[in-house]
Amino acid sequence: MLAIPGEGPLYIIVDALDEYPNSHDYPSPREQALEVMKNLVDLNLPHLHLCVTSRPEIDIRMALAPLATYSVCLHDEVGQNKDIADYIEDIVHTDAIMREWPKEYKRLVIDTLAQNGGGMYVKIFT
Numbered sequence: 001m002l003a004i005p006g007e008g009p010l011y012i013i014v015d016a017l018d019e020y021p022n023s024h025d026y027p028s029p030r031e032q033a034l035e036v037m038k039n040l041v042d043l044n045l046p047h048l049h050l051c052v053t054s055r056p057e058i059d060i061r062m063a064l065a066p067l068a069t070y071s072v073c074l075h076d077e078v079g080q081n082k083d084i085a086d087y088i089e090d091i092v093h094t095d096a097i098m099r100e101w102p103k104e105y106k107r108l109v110i111d112t113l114a115q116n117g118g119g120m121y122v123k124i125f126t
Contacts (some may be wrong), residue, residue: 002045009047012040017054034063041067085114 002010014037020030027035040050054060056073065071074080092098092106101109 002040002043002048007047009049010045011049011051014050014052017052017060018057022057022059030059034060038063038067081114085110088113 014033017030017033020028020033022028022030037050037052040048052064089110092101092110098106098109
């Protein structure tokens with residue numbers, strides 16, 4: 001289906017690849033997904049475009065780095081970090097249990113999670 005001539009551009013977006021299980025099964029679901037992406041890239045179809053988002057897990061970086069046309073690290077982007085901090089702060093202040101915590105506990109949770117959010121990488125294959 002991917003190789004049908006005359007078709008317009010096809011975009012496949014894989015979000016949160018790092019959340020695919022990386023179990024001890026062989027191959028793990030994450031390894032299977034990485035293999036599918038490698039096979040898609042190897043098809044060299046000019047109308048096929050892949051976009052993969054993930055935290056910078058070592059197995060994912062090693063598998064996708066040689067395949068990617070573009071790679072964007074959002075880990076140090078001010079906008080992304082602010083969005084993460086805003087989200088965490090909103091959850092801490094609206095969660096029924098957490099909103100009862102002392103202010104210093106809330107601040108500790110917000111600051112710790114915002115600073116250690118794990119970052120995000122975007123890989124684009126064209």
